[in-house]
Each structure stands twice: as structure tokens, then as C-alpha cells.
Amino acid sequence: MRTLARTPAADGYHMPAEFEPHDGCWMLWPERPDNWREGARPAQRAFAAVAAAIAQFEPVSIGVSGPRFTEARALLDARIRLLEMSHDDSWMRDVGPTFVVNGRGGVRGVDWHFNAWGGLNGGLYFPWDQDELVARKVLEVEGRERYRAPLVLEGGAIHVDGQGTALVTEETLLNPNRNPQLTRAQVEQHLRAYLGVTQVIWLGRGVYNDETDGHIDNLACFVRPGEVCLAWTDRARDPQRAISQDAWERLHDARDARGRRLKVTRLPMPGPLTMSASEAAGLALREGTKPRPAGDRLAASYVNFYIANGGIVMPLLDARTDPAAARVLKRLFPGRRVVGVPAREILLGGGNIHCITQQVPRGTRRRSPSVR
Secondary structure: OOEEOOOOOOOOOEOOOOOOOEEEEEEEOOOOOOOOOHHHHHHHHHHHHHHHHHHOOOOEEEEEOHHHHHHHHHHOOOOOEEEEOOOOOOOHHHHOOEEEEOOOOEEEEEEEEOOOOOOOOOOOOOOOOOHHHHHHHHHHHHOOOEEEEEEEOOHHHOEEOOOOEEEEEHHHHOOOOOOOOOOHHHHHHHHHHHHOOOEEEEEOOOOOOOOOOOOHHHOEEEEEOOEEEEEEOOOOOOHHHHHHHHHHHHHHHOEOOOOOEOEEEEEEOOOOOEOOHHHHHOOOOOOOOOOOOOOOEOOOOOOOOEEEOOEEEEEEOOOOOHHHHHHHHHHHOOOOEEEEEEOHHHHHOOOOOHHHOEEEEOOOEOOOOOOO
């Protein structure tokens, strides 16, 4: 697959919003026993349920290692395409390509550098060399040309409105364990070049105790141009309250690429939720992997949902707050069916439904894969 020399913006490409039409969705199969308890079996059932929910609305492809192919096929809905694809863990949002489009039906992919959310300075596991290859593999399968971006970045660290505006957090993009050689202005310049945006809205921190260093996709997202959904708690003593309040104020002060003020909708948060002793006991210990002790607060957020063609696949996390969150999402997306999937097992691994998925935007022109 050809690697392109210029940037998406220079070639007339931009990242579309997630609420625009899709050709499909990509995921990876959870396997590592040091991150997923009980040999990853509970997580595999949760991933299979997410894939089946999305498959109601659009095609789903999942990458799985060779030794796990048969057991994955047995658990997955028959509609789901399964491909052999080695990887280090199952966060397709962060290791997969960010797709970009132009106005003539062209679709290409951006392959960011990946260092497991911090490399040797706070990263979550080592090694990550197979994850670093996932974006390129997906683009080979999709038959799409590739841009190799000179930036360590994860897909969960960016949200766009499809009309020139990007939403990010300082906690992630300015963290010295990502691109210590770059200034804020230089990071923003790369975002403009590789996402095709003209306006970057910077929020401060992400969800409290988010081990990705505060990914935007757990805190806030665009639901349509000019409108943002924000994770919110009314608990005054919760450390999340100050984070969400700061984001609320920054969003209200901001203007998007077309000069609009943003409408902000608060999405209630579950919990607080913590890892239980039995859940922690089900993890295998391995050197180089972040430990997950009992009592750790989980970075639970309903903002971590997936927008499918005609549907919203949301995580079910807390029976006390699931119904209220679903009502808000139904109001925000009146033309889509909201489907809830039990997702605590995904949360125990450090993320949720948005983190394990990556949408492929609808396109028409496709190049045949070629060997280089």
C-alpha cells in the first residue's frame, strides 16, 4: 500500500465526524491475561456483544491472533468478518488508522506513531511493536493509501466535527511522554495538517484517573456541528467535578471553525466505580504491564459510546445511572436507535466501547492493495 509524501490537508483531505455515514467498523480481539481477567474470557464475551450490536447497523471486522481465531469465531456473530492480525492489545481506536476523506469519495488513512500511552515514561505495557503495525495492516485490507504522521497520537485523543474543528485535551497531547520535543503550537500545526482542521479547542484534563492521560473520547465529543456532549457529575466533592466544570467553561468560551458558540449537553456519569478484589485477583501478573489493584477507581463515562449508521451503542455501567444516560443520548440522537451493552468488563481493562472501535467513513474510490 502506497505511503503518501504530503499531508491530508495539502491533498484536500480531512477527518470526517463520527456521526457521518460509515462503510463499517474495525475492532481487535482481547487476549492478554495481564490486562483482561480470567484469561480474557469475560472481556471476549463483552467485545462479542459490542460487535453484534454494531453489526445491526453496519459491517464489522475484527482482527485476532492466529491461536485465538477458532475460539473467537465461535463467540462472534456470523455477520462479523474475522481476520488474522497480530496485536499487543485490543484498543483499535488508539492503534488503528484515522481515516480522512475528500469531496470526491476518496478515503485514505493516517497512521500515527504509537507508544502504549507513554512509552517507558508511564506507558501501560511493553512491548507495543505489534500494535504499531495495526494501522498499516487495516489500510492494506481496506485498500486505502497511507499517510505516516510524525506524531505520537492515539485515536481516542481527538474528536472532530467534520467542519474544521478538533476537540482535544492538554493532559494528553501536551504530556511529555508523547512528543516532548514539540510545543503546543507545533502539535496544533500537525493536527491541522493531518486532520484537515482549522480550529483546535483545547480542554484541560480528561476523566479522573484515566490511564490514557485524559483522552478526550472519555470526556467530551461532538454529537453534531456546534454541539458537544460532556461527561458530568453533580457530586461536589468528587475530583471529577472540577475537571468537568473547567471543560464546561472552556467549551462555552470557545468558538468552532465557523465562528459558532457551542451548545453543551451534560451527560451524567456513573459511579464512582472501583475494581473489586475478585476482579483484580483474576489478572495474571506480567512485568512491564500496568498493575490493576483492587480499589482502583475506574474511569467510567457514558461519553465513551459508538455512533453507528442509524444507531448508538452505549456502555451499560451502573444500573442507578444507565437509564438517565440513555435518555440523554436518545434526545441527542433522535434519528438513531440507542442500544445498551453491558460493558464493565471493557472498563476493567482501561477503556470502553469507543476505545475498542474505529469507524471507516463511507467512500467510493478505492485503490487495489499493492506490495512495496
